[in-house]
Amino acid sequence: MDKVLIDTDVLLDFFFDREPFVKYSAEVLSLCEEKKLFGFTTPVIISNVYYLLRKTAKHDIILEKIKQLLNIIEVIKIDKKAVLNALNSGFKDFEDALQNFSAIENGGIKVILTRNIKDFKKSELAILTPETYLRGIE
Numbered sequence: 063m064d065k066v067l068i069d070t071d072v073l074l075d076f077f078f079d080r081e082p083f084v085k086y087s088a089e090v091l092s093l094c095e096e097k098k099l100f101g102f103t104t105p106v107i108i109s110n111v112y113y114l115l116r117k118t119a120k121h122d123i124i125l126e127k128i129k130q131l132l133n134i135i136e137v138i139k140i141d142k143k144a145v146l147n148a149l150n151s152g153f154k155d156f157e158d159a160l161q162n163f164s165a166i167e168n169g170g171i172k173v174i175l176t177r178n179i180k181d182f183k184k185s186e187l188a189i190l191t192p193e194t195y196l197r198g199i200e
Contacts, residue, residue, distance in 0.1 A: 064199070065100040066090075067165040068135060069158075069176035070110045072192055073103070077115055077127065083177065086192035090175060094134045101135035102171060104164050106157060108137065138168040155181040162187065 068090065075083040076091060093099035108128060115124045140160055144167050148159035158181040165171040165187060173188045175195055182189040190198070 063098065063100050064173060065102065065170045066173040066175050066195070067102050067104070067138070067161060067171050068107075069161060069174060069178065070107045071177045072175050073107065073111050073131070074114060075177070075192075077111065078118075083192070086196060089196055090192045091131075091134060102138050102165070102168065103131075103135055104138055104140055104161055106140065106160055108132075110157075138164050138171075140164045141167070143167060151184060153181070153184050158182055159184075 072083075072087045072090065074080065076087040078084075090099065090101065094101035112124055112128060115127065119127075144160060144163040147163040147166075148156060151159045151163070153159035153162065155178075158176075158178065161174065162182060162185045165174055171187070173190055173195065174182060174185065175190060175192050176182065177191050179189050179191065
């Protein structure tokens with residue numbers, strides 16, 4: 063079973079029902095729920111999702127949505143080593159560097175699912191959109 067890190071934009075596509083991307087993010091999360099895919103996220107991604115959802119919904123509703131999400135995906139840690147690697151990586155986007163090195167350090171994750179491919183150019187992991195990933199496993 064593949065292990066993937068699910069980036070902020072993929073989760074926001076799902077929560078905000080953003081067309082045409084929502085169907086791919088929903089399918090990825092369904093695969094996680096069905097235990098056909100092992101999905102991960104980071105505390106930073108959860109924080110970003112909360113912050114952006116908070117602009118459109120009440121605190122209690124968002125907390126419930128995030129709890130439901132965490133029933134089907136896991137949260138990996140971001141430690142000092144990941145932060146230092148991110149700082150020294152040459153990534154243009156520090157947040158993406160954090161996601162990348164957290165995924166690398168939490169063994170077995172080989173893919174980051176994002177629509178923000180360009181910011182992960184320096185990654186040694188496979189960087190795929192949910193749509194591309196899903197086509198590859200069909």
